[in-house]
Amino acid sequence: PRWIKPLDTGTLEFFARGVEVVCTIEDHVLHNGFGCAVMEHLHSQMINTPVVRIGWPDQFIEHGAVPILRKKHGITADALVEKVLPLLRKKSSVRPTAA
Numbered sequence: 001p002r003w004i005k006p007l008d009t010g011t012l013e014f015f016a017r018g019v020e021v022v023c024t025i026e027d028h029v030l031h032n033g034f035g036c037a038v039m040e041h042l043h044s045q046m047i048n049t050p051v052v053r054i055g056w057p058d059q060f061i062e063h064g065a066v067p068i069l070r071k072k073h074g075i076t077a078d079a080l081v082e083k084v085l086p087l088l089r090k091k092s093s094v095r096p097t098a099a
Helices: 009-018 034-044 066-072 077-091
Strands: 022-029 051-056
Touching: 009 034, 022 034, 022 077, 034 051, 051 077
Parallel strands: 022 051
Antiparallel strands: none
């Protein structure tokens, strides 16, 4: 789906209770974005799953090629892995291995 409102709270709660980390990725500023709505709802339901938010900072973004700007501001797959993997490692003794 491509909408944010109304927030599908039932699905959000179902998945948040069954995972170690919830990660939101948005092509939008983080301030008052989708990730904030997710965090607010989970908090209201006393669901303590950590939430990692990936998105644009709440500041003026200079003009430039979008891939370069995404890399500069940490809106990439690599940035996601860097932010989420340490949280998973804290909760598990299983470590990813290279093939």
